[in-house]
Amino acid sequence: MVGRHPRAELAPRDIVVKEMIRVMDKCGSNHVYLDATHIPESHLKIRFPNIISKLRENGLNLKKDLIKVSPAEHYLNGGIKTDYKGKTNIEGLYCCGEAAATGAHGANRLASNSLMEGLVYGWKIYKDIEKKLKQKNTGYENKTIEGINKLLDEAKIKKRKASKFDDKKPDIKTLTSDLKNIMTRKVGILRDAQSLKEAGEFVDFHINSGYLYNKKDKNILEFVNMLTVARLIIKAASLREESRGTHQRNDFPKKDDKNWKKHIILKQNKVYFKDV
Incomplete structure (x- = not known):
């Protein structure tokens, strides 16, 4: 160096x-x-x-x-969007630590701050839950139950659609290894539009495969979670046509404050932006 x-x-x-x-x-x-x-x-x-x-x-x-x-992936920039109390946009769901995008970090993780961030937001979450428990709200409970029932109904529909794939037994160990290698080679430290596209094709193919869903196998569930996170990373990296912090695009090597000094927020199939 x-x-x-x-x-x-x-x-x-x-x-x-x-x-x-x-x-x-x-x-x-x-x-x-x-x-x-x-x-x-x-x-x-x-x-x-x-x-x-x-x-x-x-x-x-x-x-x-x-x-x-050699380099190894051991932390994540971004994550589930929260406010400064660790609350997400889903009522009753909180997030803290490296799974969360609290706003404490920018384009690079601040070294040695991760433990403190988890402690601070963990405490904030605890205080918010404690406050809600003291203010018993029947309407809130009913809303939560309705949300759970909706998720269960959606799961039943997906299970019926995926039933024809039940006899298939995917080689999850090999698929997981393939995903790790593709994400490292195509979406790792140095990436460009073509490498991101190739990685996205692999992820989209498998994440839309019915045989992965409504299974009790822990390895399959973990693979689906990995595909979900991979898809979000690829989408965000493809959108951000610049290089900033740990995000390095070979085809866009310079930082572009005019167009990209903002956060990318992905929700289902929609994209939102928030200025820094």
Whole structure:
């Protein structure tokens, strides 16, 4: 990273990862090397005891060896839209943590703030629920029951439509692996219109397949959830024709504040925007 960014290896994570991907593609490799051999061993032991222990288990020494590293997805920008009390647009449904889009983060996640964000919004949610429990509202309860009954009726209709697929047994393990690979290669750190289109075709094909629905298999349910989140990511990334924070479009490499300084909100098949 020296010569690539003023802070070198301490550059923002999205910049470091993008450079790693470029180097890996150029070299035809699936990793780059982490070199910590120039750092005093006493400092490494204080700052990275768990990493040192894990490397030792695999016969590696952080002070002496070059360590193979590659990018991995471990957090999500955006999520279920909430207000500042953790409430969604569905009455009685709350969300906090990395599953939520509370407004605390922008185009990149603020490092080390995730735990605090979860605690703050978790407390706000608790206080709001406590307040509602003290104000018993029959109308609210009836509205909630009506909503649940509506969901159950919709599920029954979907089950009848999907019944002809009941005998099919999809290879969920392989499909899940395929989805992970496609999302990493086509929708990962560096993406463009064509790669997003190809990933979208895979997701749309399977998410509209009746044999995935009304099943009790946990792996199938998780795969459907993964497809749902993947579709939202692909849709948002396809719409945003610019590069900003962790979102990098090879075909739109520059930030465009004039047209895209705003949030994308997806609800069912509709798209909304909210200015920042």
